[in-house]
Amino acid sequence: WIQPIRDRNTGIWDKVTIEKTGAVTIENPHIVTKVSGLRKPDGAQAPAFIEVEAELSNNSKTTKTGFLKYQIENHTVYVPVTLNANEKKTIKTDRVEIQNPKLWWPNTYGPQNLYTSYIGFVENKSDSKDGLEAIETGIRQVDNHWNNYTRSMEVTVNGQPVFIRGGNWIISDQMLRFSQERYDAEVRFHRDMNLNLIRVWGGALTERPEFYEACDKYGLLVMQDFWGSGDCNGRWIDPMKLEDQWTRRQYPDDHSLFIESAADMIRMIRNYPSLAIWCGGNEITLASDLHHALKDSLMPLLDPNRWFIDYSNSDSMSYNSIGGNGDGPYGIQTLPYFWSYRTWPFNSEIGSVGVGDMTSLKRFLPKENQVIPIETPGVEAVQDSVWTYHKYIGYGKSVEAYGQPKDLEDFANKAQLVNYDQYRTLIEGFIGHQWDWYTGIIIWKTQNPWTALRGQMYDYYLDPNACLYGLKKGGAVFHGMY
Template identity: 65%
Template structure:
């Protein structure tokens, strides 16, 4: 595949994502009258501009030689869109871009200018300019006036300026912002966070490089988050706050006892006179209000009386119930009965609880009184260059929903995620474990020769502790209304310094968001008592499957992971053809191509070899998917097998990459899923039968709140030619949120697998004989090789498809009796002209195997902008050559 420019790829991808979102709700607060300044920006480097901000922000100043800029965005994004740098996500291109550590900060210091129209409001009307994030410091000018009295600093600290008196009567206005990079950009010397000095500021740490990413050359300098113009009456509503309390133990179905709603908001009165009016909060047609008089030039927090919401529809995590959200709003109504301002938000009625489980020695999370076995994924950031979109957030969180996970941890070397991320988590029922901006690597936990300063010095990072606390308080206010937010965490693998931790934990958090659990750091003993030594999380990298089942690791493991190479189509997107070279492994050592190494390949060691000698990179990538599926199915099954005994939760390191990395991902940067996702989806399903590879025990995991009775548990063995043997079947009962062992099958299974390996199938059927779960293992021979797979007969599977809605297809794979297993089939929707996959596409299942005499159906949802004549269905499998088929109507 030729290297396409990243901007064109992303533009195409964004359009495709948008077509999948039939009704994406927006859940964050929205002002009554606001619009984004998200296009038409111009920019120039400081070295080319000798004028002052007062001059540049005058509408008459000539911008003819200035370049188009990306806002929200970074300097690097702007340079990329102007074709001044190559795509840093492709091949070794990142090495061709100048690094700020070498060039100096001025090289990436830029002016950004935007002309916009807004008229001077009548009477007491007000206009505000709001910045949601600038990295790292800036000065702001409007129509010849400087708005900030001192340099604004802090990547995560919002800014809001009342610009009413600076507006031009003509309605033509110009905004000019000079943006300075972080004060300490750090040396990207290959360490975690480079030499660590990037952590001296209150900002993102991964930009100096990590073991899963190369450095971002501009350190993400820019106006990286949204800029809005907001018009109100005399009073502006800011930082609304809604708390829901759900006493007792609830069930998702049936009538509910009342929930308690607490609502408050800050009211800004910028006038030099007092203003009287009423703050009103409305939810489900219930209103609560309070009359207030606001003093001149003041900001006042107004708390409304608590009230009961009768028979509420509750918000539940993924897999346990509906994620219901109530549209609601705050309004301030002035004494003359005019709406001065309103803020809309969606409220999920739920309560997060936590208790310490003394049996497992770890925290146990509950929602609405029901304990939840945590199955989570670690999240870095959506895009390493901060190119965030609502649609991409929705797609990525949807993938996590599709994995049957119930929590996402936002890692501490990145950011407090944006409201748009939380919107998607609210929508899909994903709990969120949110770190603050601290990491053990950069902030001094370990002795590290890569670091520029000693541990004692790094332990004091960042330099400005008050800025950290101010930014933390602001970030809490930004996202605290989201139902999905469950846990706040002081830092990744280390606490913030004591004079940050104590006020954050004991003052700021109780005052601003006192209903959520705050843990001091991600692998703290307060979360998960570490009696095993080491760091308190891991292991990382590929593991024997037995490790997940028989090695007792940390009881609430915040990071444990494995491999994640995508298939060949994924590799071709960012690895040049000449570098698509098979990684070598022999005698306990590996050898890998330089581009693979640059993109942080993590070794599969000897795990590919049992499937046969690798022919080329395509063969390697295809066989890697078998390993991927097995690794993540085994990981979740192993933890589930010790649910509430050894463990209360597990969070995979990690489920996604914001860059084209070759490790730890269920889908690639371009939103193309690999087999990791579907192995995880299988193992995490609500009701699941699983086989212990060590003991041979067959067990059932019930991930629901209900007792499941009259279930038929069926165990079958199928050889490489399709001969099927029923080993046993019994009726079983599964208690709520539990794992129970039922059948010791090791001797029988080993006998069938001895010569060539065997397909072992576990099925669960309900009382109506409906198949509700099927789990197919491919087990090696007694030598640990998949000798039978290597000589397996060709698949005889028949494939049909039908279009069930625009952009939605149902595909059915039917395998005749007396045929071999149709093994490990990958389905894709591809462009009819170039046969490239449409992304993102969502599959109800994939990498599926079909037993002889049975069939499986998969529902596929793809960008609906593509007409039926533009797409084809691609199906290929272990014993099936790729077929390209038209989709039936």
């Protein structure tokens, strides 16, 4: 369903910056917000608390004295620091109490209030912010507990139960051409669909800061996978792969580099209020030494307050009493299916069709391939090889319910009616059974990093199709369902 990124291990592909600093540098600040009790998005709030720590390094050959300074709103904290030549220390501030805080909430639950806080090393106390690092801070507390009724994990934010309505995110652009504007537009689409979580799928990568900033802005919680996926890492026998299943179970080749990179990722994104869940990998537990390094060493040390899931359809997230892989299905369904069939209680991947309209199709299908796809029951491939290349997933007889299509444009228009019904009914079926059958759903998938013909609410060119509007209607906080 996606073509591989070519030359993905070759050279520098992302931004590189050079900074000029003083003798003492601050590294890896960590800001943790504590919001106790059951809160509401409006009205007066009980106090919240902020815990801050950072690593300070003296890069000079002489002793340096000064202060670790942290500032948020009208609160300023100074911690005296003495660093010997070339010494590095982790410094913690006193707990900061925020009276009547403006809390951060996920989409549809409340506003996404953000504070700008500042942290840095200073030699003297002053009101200046020069040399301080600015960090956007959302005051919220995300917790999880096991729901014995649904037999799945339940998420709370600021004490309020949050029914997870999420989308699986692959990567913004297959060619790694990232921009703040594209991130903002894509995450905003997820806000508009009344979703409240984006899962960054484990077969891709850690996104850039602009992605998490957009999630903070629009109220999308983030479930961040580490880099592993069952289809690549040997969950199944695959004769098409060069190496055997058990060799692939030990991927990647350099475990030390993986662990070092994981530690860097945790430090890089742990301050974003939208980050809610860590996941060891997609549909598979990583090689034993990697898994235990993440779960038993890195998480307790670097980010002990967030939920860590072994893998995306683990029984610790969603108990599998049905059998099978623990997620799906991925194709066209009859509309009653989404209401009547009880699937996994926190389904990390479920989706359907997603062909765009004619405007979208014309952008990447050659004129000679702008034909109605002719399907063969039981297989994904269709008669036209270009449609097969772009991973078209079949509609069965659902389009013909609106009349036999005359040409591709007619087919695409009628497919939009199917798209709308599929995703409106999918999300309504889960919401209609929330807290009874389910605690969450994550749709496979909501976007495409290339010109694919499945699993998308909008295409590679950011052109929405009717899937988006079906989700928007079906996920509306107040609306009639049938």
